[in-house]
Amino acid sequence: MTTADDRNSLEQARAGDRAAFGRLVRQHLPRIHRLALHMSGNGGDADDIVQETFLRAYRAIASFDGRADLFTWLYRICVNVSLNLRRQRKRVTADINDPRIPEPAAKGPGSDPLAEAERAESYRVLARAVDGLSESLRTTLLLACVEQIPYGNIAQVLGCSEGTVAWRVHEARRRLREAIPDDLIDQLERASGGDSGGERGR
Amino acid sequence: MDDDLKRKIAASLDLPEDASADPEVVAALENNPQAHAFARGLYVIEDALQNWPQPRRTAADWEKTASGIERRLGEAPWEKVAKVRGTLQPISWNPLESPPLSEDESLTKQPEQKPMSQPRDDRDADDDLEGLAALTKTSSSPTTSLASPSRPSMPTGPSISDDAMDESSGIVDIQKLAALALKQSLPPKANDLAPTREETAPDHDTALLAREVAKSSDAKSGDKARSAAGAVPPANASATPVRAAKSEPAERKGGAGVIVWVVLAAAAAGGGVFFFMQNQRSSSPMGPSHDQASNDPAPASNPESTGPAPAAAAPSTAATPSPSAPPPAAAAPGSPDPAAATAAAAPAAGATTATPPPGTVEAAAPTGTAANPPAAVVPAVAAPGAAAPAVAANSHAPAAPQIAPVSAPHATRTSHSSGSRASAAPSAPATPTPAPVAAARPTPATTPSPATATSAPAASAGGTSRPAGGAPAAGSSIDDLMARAVGRTTPPATTGATRTGGSAPAAGSGGGSSGASGSGAAATAAPTEIPDRPSRSQVTASMAPLSSAIRACAQGQTGMATVAMTVASDGTVQSASVSGPFNAAATGCMTGVVRRAHFPAFRRPTVPLLYPFSIQPRNGAGAE
Numbered sequence: 078m079t080t081a082d083d084r085n086s087l088e089q090a091r092a093g094d095r096a097a098f099g100r101l102v103r104q105h106l107p108r109i110h111r112l113a114l115h116m117s118g119n120g121g122d123a124d125d126i127v128q129e130t131f132l133r134a135y136r137a138i139a140s141f142d143g144r145a146d147l148f149t150w151l152y153r154i155c156v157n158v159s160l161n162l163r164r165q166r167k168r169v170t171a172d173i174n175d176p177r178i179p180e181p182a183a184k185g186p187g188s189d190p191l192a193e194a195e196r197a198e199s200y201r202v203l204a205r206a207v208d209g210l211s212e213s214l215r216t217t218l219l220l221a222c223v224e225q226i227p228y229g230n231i232a233q234v235l236g237c238s239e240g241t242v243a244w245r246v247h248e249a250r251r252r253l254r255e256a257i258p259d260d261l262i263d264q265l266e267r268a269s270g271g272d273s274g275g276e277r278g279r
Numbered sequence: 280m281d282d283d284l285k286r287k288i289a290a291s292l293d294l295p296e297d298a299s300a301d302p303e304v305v306a307a308l309e310n311n312p313q314a315h316a317f318a319r320g321l322y323v324i325e326d327a328l329q330n331w332p333q334p335r336r337t338a339a340d341w342e343k344t345a346s347g348i349e350r351r352l353g354e355a356p357w358e359k360v361a362k363v364r365g366t367l368q369p370i371s372w373n374p375l376e377s378p379p380l381s382e383d384e385s386l387t388k389q390p391e392q393k394p395m396s397q398p399r400d401d402r403d404a405d406d407d408l409e410g411l412a413a414l415t416k417t418s419s420s421p422t423t424s425l426a427s428p429s430r431p432s433m434p435t436g437p438s439i440s441d442d443a444m445d446e447s448s449g450i451v452d453i454q455k456l457a458a459l460a461l462k463q464s465l466p467p468k469a470n471d472l473a474p475t476r477e478e479t480a481p482d483h484d485t486a487l488l489a490r491e492v493a494k495s496s497d498a499k500s501g502d503k504a505r506s507a508a509g510a511v512p513p514a515n516a517s518a519t520p521v522r523a524a525k526s527e528p529a530e531r532k533g534g535a536g537v538i539v540w541v542v543l544a545a546a547a548a549g550g551g552v553f554f555f556m557q558n559q560r561s562s563s564p565m566g567p568s569h570d571q572a573s574n575d576p577a578p579a580s581n582p583e584s585t586g587p588a589p590a591a592a593a594p595s596t597a598a599t600p601s602p603s604a605p606p607p608a609a610a611a612p613g614s615p616d617p618a619a620a621t622a623a624a625a626p627a628a629g630a631t632t633a634t635p636p637p638g639t640v641e642a643a644a645p646t647g648t649a650a651n652p653p654a655a656v657v658p659a660v661a662a663p664g665a666a667a668p669a670v671a672a673n674s675h676a677p678a679a680p681q682i683a684p685v686s687a688p689h690a691t692r693t694s695h696s697s698g699s700r701a702s703a704a705p706s707a708p709a710t711p712t713p714a715p716v717a718a719a720r721p722t723p724a725t726t727p728s729p730a731t732a733t734s735a736p737a738a739s740a741g742g743t744s745r746p747a748g749g750a751p752a753a754g755s756s757i758d759d760l761m762a763r764a765v766g767r768t769t770p771p772a773t774t775g776a777t778r779t780g781g782s783a784p785a786a787g788s789g790g791g792s793s794g795a796s797g798s799g800a801a802a803t804a805a806p807t808e809i810p811d812r813p814s815r816s817q818v819t820a821s822m823a824p825l826s827s828a829i830r831a832c833a834q835g836q837t838g839m840a841t842v843a844m845t846v847a848s849d850g851t852v853q854s855a856s857v858s859g860p861f862n863a864a865a866t867g868c869m870t871g872v873v874r875r876a877h878f879p880a881f882r883r884p885t886v887p888l889l890y891p892f893s894i895q896p897r898n899g900a901g902a903e
Contacts, residue, residue, distance in 0.1 A: 099349045106345055111333055120334070121867020124344065131348045137375055156378045166854075176863040179332040203327055216378065222328035236377025243293065250289040251282065254320045262320040269327035 083147055090138050098138065102131050105148055108224065109155050115219045116159035118208060120176040126162060130155040145233050152226070152234045156216055163212075177204045192267070199261060199268035206256040210249055217242055218249035280313050288318045292325055334863055812886045813846070813878045821850075821878045822890050829892045832868035836861050840892040842873050845885050850878040853885060 083104070089097030106127065113126035133154050134141075141150055178201050207215055220231045221242065228242045235242065257265065287304050294300060307314035813821070822842075829840060837860075844855035857869040869892075 095349060095352050098352060099345060102348050103341070103345045106341055106348075107336075110336075110344070114334070115331075119867065119870075120863030121870050124864070124867060127344065128348050128351060132351055133375070135352050140375065150375075153378065154375065157373075157376070160378055174858060174861070174863060174866045176334045177331070180334070200327070200331070203324070203331075218328070222325060223331055225329060234378075243290070246293070247286050247289040250292065250321055250324065251285045253324050254285070254289070254317060257320065257324065259316060259320065262323050265327050266323045269323065269330050 084143070087138075087141070087143065087147060090135070091141075098131075098135050101147065105151055106131075108148065109151055112152060112155050112219065112224055113159055114176055115207075115223055116156065116216070117162065118175060118177060118204065120174070122162060123176070126155060126158050129158045133158070146230065149226075149230050149233045152220065152224075152230075153236075156220075156234060160212060160216070175201065175204060195264055196268035199265040202257060202261050203253075203265060206253050209256060210252060214245050214249040214252065217245035218253075221246045222250075280307075280311065280317060284314065285317060288314065289321055291318075292321060340864070809880055809882050811882045813850075813881050813888075817879050818888060818890065821876050822873075825872050825876055826892060828872040829869050830894055832865050832872060833861060833894045834865055836865055837894050837896050840866075840869055840894060842869070842888075842890045842892065844873055844876075844888050844890070846878050846888055848881055848884055850880050852876050 083101065086097040086100045086104075090101060109130055110123060110127045113123040113130070114120065117123050117126060130151060134151055141147070178197050180197075207218065210218065217231060217235065220226045220234060221228065226234070228239045228246075231242045232239045284303070284307055287301050288307070291300050291304050304314075308318055309315075810817075833840070840857050840859040840861060842855060842857050845853040847853045852874045855870050855873040857866045857873065859866070861869070873890075
């Protein structure tokens with residue numbers, strides 16, 4: 078949603094106020110970074126994508142008419158930059174230190190190393206399954222399930238109909254389910270149920 | 280459970296809580312344990328996706344990122360590139376437009392496959408290789424087709440390009456070719472240097488040629504041709520003149536000459552100095568005659584016309600300036616010297632391409648006619664007289680056949696120009712491929728001046744003896760010699776002659792084409808110097824400069840950062856990843872640094888490398 082403050086900052090940014098645009102950056106940075114992280118699967122790439130996204134947004138801020146939400150516009154740029162990078166790389170190599178995989182929590186009195194390892198492994202499997210999806214399914218799934226953007230907004234971001242978005246989400250879910258064996262489902266259930274480290278998705 | 284039911288179950292996740300589910304789904308969930316397990320898995324996955332933990336980032340981290348973005352605002356104008364990892368990468372669509380995602384996976388994959396397939400590049404590369412094969416392929420030399428009806432086809436020596444060529448595709452493996460060229464450039468074994476039957480025993484073909492030459496000598500060239508023929512006994516035509524030209528024993532010349540010329544050919548630059556020194560020395564009677572002969576394509580062809588013997592002698596003598604002369608001479612007759620053929624071809628080409636001046640034509644015409652008889656020899660003979668004899672003498676020579684095809688076309692044209700070489704013409708067509716190459720080469724060749732042509736015969740006549748050469752021909756200046764030494768084709772005849780004289784191996788490397796390129800042998804040998812993969816020291820040298828940047832990336836963290844990367848043959852890093860006890864920001868930073876590394880080129884398409892960076896604490900203050 079574009080709040081009144083957003084609109085104000087947006088107007089100022091259009092007028093060339095860098096500080097105003099900086100405020101917009103700080104406001105949308107975490108969610109754009111999260112999307113970039115999941116799109117690229119690489120921390121360094123995610124940082125680059127985020128920077129490129131905002132730089133391009135700033136250069137084209139005058140063309141943003143404000144009819145859509147600013148974040149959908151930013152998402153669109155981020156998706157484009159991510160896809161471009163991914164295609165340029167041709168082959169996506171799994172980062173050994175995949176930033177999507179939750180790091181084990183710091184040792185503490187209540188920490189369970191086994192559970193931490195199990196949790197990390199569960200998300201590693203899930204990340205691999207998501208990476209195995211096609212671009213369209215993966216992008217749509219990330220926007221719908223990880224970013225939890227309404228289908229209508231996803232349709233705006235991706236430039237397709239809501240029905241298409243829904244179909245892609247359903248198809249992506251089905252394929253993910255088929256890619257993850259039942260025994261890992263139990264493990265994933267425990268992993269997602271716990272809250273032992275990292276911030277929650279939203 | 281079919282996919283349709285699975286999809287319906289997946290879609291049911293989106294239904295509002297108060298909405299009634301699809302009866303089919305409800306029934307399946309109640310009665311089908313598989314459907315129930317599937318639905319449960321879907322819920323778990325959905326929950327995991329929605330609660331996907333994010334990496335911890337402090338407010339300072341976010342602020343740092345935001346500040347970095349603010350600093351870059353307005354940094355560059357709008358452009359269709361994205362700066363990623365410090366390098367600008369083209370963005371193939373407007374990021375403000377809808378992402379190019381298609382609903383159909385097959386359609387989605389299309390854009391992905393574009394950069395992978397790169398059909399144009401591949402095709403281009405193949406074309407290039409095929410072109411190279413056309414230049415170097417000699418197996419299709421007119422050996423068979425040129426064989427005269429009266430005589431069995433002359434044995435064609437193996438060609439390095441044939442060995443390196445994939446028979447199925449006809450493409451020459453350049454690396455293999457280079458290796459073979461290097462191998463062939465090595466001095467032959469003592470046994471190989473022993474005189475063969477062709478060298479020692481009277482050669483019927485040579486005799487025929489000599490006789491033909493004698494017959495063909497007409498009013499203009501007759502005198503010269505006869506003098507040449509007379510100088511060389513028809514029986515041992517090819518060998519005799521050459522040996523006469525040498526002052527050393529034939530056996531030694533054969534071996535030493537090859538060695539010397541191999542070395543000279545491999546070191547093109549050194550050759551320049553060599554020739555320069557030769558020229559200095561050539562204040563002796565030797566110099567002028569060489570220059571003369573080498574400068575003029577006409578002479579080459581003329582002597583050849585005289586007969587194989589004189590022809591061979593002429594080029595060898597002419598080609599070999601002073602000291603170099605002996606070796607080449609020896610090589611020409613005795614040792615299978617492709618250079619001789621090449622050299623011969625060169626002049627011929629020159630004469631052909633450039634509308635031959637009267638003198639040249641005259642000289643060439645008789646030559647062709649004379650050389651005509653031995654079909655096998657035809658290709659070589661046809662072109663320059665010198666080449667012909669050499670080939671005849673060394674029918675077993677491996678290199679000779681290589682050049683033959685190239686020179687053949689020349690010969691044909693030359694003969695056409697002269698009009699007397701009709702018989703040679705058919706042989707040339709047999710090798711259509713090399714023809715254009717040869718033609719292209721000689722084109723820039725100096726149009727032989729009549730004066731040169733005239734002097735040529737003189738040289739050839741006295742070809743047996745170095746001093747025989749008359750006054751120094753045009754182009755014998757130091758500049759010309761230097762130009763020739765570095766492979767400039769300005770005086771094609773010279774180039775050819777020079778090659779003929781000595782650098783047999785050089786010629787062997789590339790037939791006509793190689794002959795044209797002065798540094799044929801060197802160029803061929805160059806690729807062999809490219810290592811198969813970067814050495815340890817090279818890797819260290821390339822990675823060591825990055826250590827400071829890697830340390831900076833660590834931002835105080837310590838440990839072993841192991842870099843795993845794939846390096847392309849051009850030395851660029853294709854992919855890289857860093858592992859170690861560092862946070863994502865540091866790892867990403869390190870990966871970016873490593874991707875900027877550059878290594879020396881190597882042969883393998885890609886080479887995987889592992890390189891560890893040990894980042895140790897320095898005096899308790901930061902990482903080292």
